Amino acid sequence: MSESVKIVALVGSLRAESINRKVAELAAAGAPESVSVEIYEGLATVPFYNEDLDVEPLDPAVDALRTTLADADAVLIVTPEYNGTIPAVVKNAIDWGSRPYGNGSLKDKPVAVIGASLGRYAGKWSQEDARKSVGIAGGKVVDSVEVGIATSELNGRPVSEVPELVEQVRSAVADLVGAVGATV
Incomplete structure (x- = not known):
């Protein structure tokens, strides 16, 4: 593939050693040579969405998030499940990315949602809620991507040492790249 594809990853766990960060x-690390996956590091500094704050000049953290989302070809959300739904930082990023209404930085952008969670359903509810929210925000949800990791099944192994998970994550990135219209 001659073109390069830029994917920004939003990680729903702010913990430095979280399994979701390791998945991102x-x-x-496993992205094809012509694909970059950049983990967005600024979610902890983005204020909660408030229309009163959505005026110029924007908070620098909001401006950085919107610019990063707008410059990306696609978005990969890697999220745990907190109390049966998505973490506040993921929802907040989606809310800021959805504005200005009808022309936000997520508009028409391919978005895939994957993640790891403690529960036996492997974060299914948080992934469904994130997909729903992204779709309403104007993103193009890549429904073919479904990677849910039940952390209890890792048995203490790093995700990078579980071959089936490595392949699922590689496949998710490939599907996301395909949604951009590129091939790997």
Whole structure:
């Protein structure tokens, strides 16, 4: 593939050693040569969405998030499940990315949602909620991507040492790239 594809990964767990961060790192490390997966590091500094704050000049953290989303070809959300739904930082990023209404930085952008969670359903509810929210925000949800990792099944192994998970994450990135209209 001659063109390069830029994917920004939003990680729903802010913990430095979270399994979801490790999954995002796996996506970045396993991406094809012509694809970059950049883990967005600024979610902790983005204020909660408030229309009163959505005026110029924008908070620098909001401006950085919107610019990063707008410059990306696609978005990969890697999320745990908190109390049966998506973490606040993921929802907040989606809310800021949905504005200005009808022309936000997520508009028509391919978005895939994957993640790891403690529960036996492997974060299914948080992934469904994130997909729903992204779709309403104007993103193009890549429904073919479904990677849910039940952390209890890792048995203490790093995700990078579980071959079936490595392949699922690589496949998710490939499907996301395909939704951009590129091939790997």
